[in-house]
Amino acid sequence: MTVPRPEADAVDRRSLHERIAADLRDEIMTGDLAPGTGLPSTARLKERFDASNATVQKALHLLKEEGLVVGRAGAAVTVREHRQRTVRPAAYMAPARAGEPYRWLSEHARGGSRARSELLEVGACRPPADVAEALRTEAAGEVLRRHQLLLVDDEPVELVSSYYALDIAAGTAMAEHRKITGGTPALLAELGYPPRLSVDRVSARVPTQEQYRALRLPGGLPVLRTLRVVYSDDERPIEATVMVKAGHLYELQYEFTPE
Structure with missing residues (x-):
């Protein structure tokens, strides 16, 4: 022994x-x-x-x-000035009001930064196993993925893949290769799937080749990978999002209210 x-x-x-x-x-x-x-x-x-x-x-x-x-x-x-950014997940959960931009964009604008997103790919795919489990999808089943790169002041800061069950997303703007005013949370709410609960699983990992290139990462530093699952009424999972950001530039701030 x-x-x-x-x-x-x-x-x-x-x-x-x-x-x-x-x-x-x-x-x-x-x-x-x-x-x-x-x-x-x-x-x-x-x-x-x-x-x-x-x-x-x-x-x-x-x-x-x-x-x-x-x-x-x-x-x-x-x-260097203003290198570390604090992410407040609670600020992004509620859908944007009608006509307003996605909350991730408006939150950065309030902080004086220029934020934008680049939509890289939209289409059906077989999701990672943890995403399939979160969405309660068959192991070999397909879901819709919206894959994008988020930038702040023209610097790539986050690689995001959002996944949706096809029976929710098919035939909607989510399935089209275009940006959605207010983001997908606003559209899901309009479709009758308002967010009721958001659960994050955060881990530190060695970046994949795609993540390393897209985020222009230096050296061998880890990334923060967040799997966020959003639930609607009857505890139905309506969205699973994998968010990857540079571990040395970010911290996550979670806010709790004692019961």
């Missing part, structure tokens, strides 16, 4: 420059190194991490590739 090794004996097998970047990345994302703040000097970082100048520069290069800091060799390196 193999006895698990104590956590104290665990070895961090990453190279030193990756470990340095990881510690600095955490301080940037928690706000200890706020936007506009200069990083400690190379000399101080060398002393702190017992590293060579070249190793420190390799760590800073990783952070620059990720867009977390700016600066050039031999000059001060500064934490």
Whole structure:
């Protein structure tokens, strides 16, 4: 029988420059190194991490590739402004009012950002197994998928695939290759399927090739994958959406009301 090794004996097998970047990345994302703040000097970082100048520069290069800091060799390196975004899922659940844009777009507009979406593909497909289970679809059955890329200030930020049972989506605007005013939540409500409950399952994963290219991801950082299932009356699942975003640029904020 193999006895698990104590956590104290665990070895961090990453190279030193990756470990340095990881510690600095955490301080940037928690706000200890706020936007506009200069990083400690190379000399101080060398002393702190017992590293060579070249190793420190390799760590800073990783952070620059990720867009977390700016600066050039031999000059001060500064934490980049407005890189981390907070996603508030509760703000997007209710359908948009008549004539208003999809709530994801309006929420970003209120924050001073220019948000838009690119519809990449619409059509019937066999969904991933977890989506099929969520929609209570036959294992080999097809559903409708609307696949799009979301951009903020012309930067790709989220790859989204939304899936719908064919008996709900067939013959509606959802099945057409065009954008829907107010988004699909508004259309579903009009069709008699108002959202009553939204359930998120969030995981961190290594990005697929498509996700890596579409989101222009740096290095080997993970992505956040959210499977959101929306239920209507009688607890019927009406929409299952897979949302993938860069893990180092986002945090999710969930709001709860005690019962």
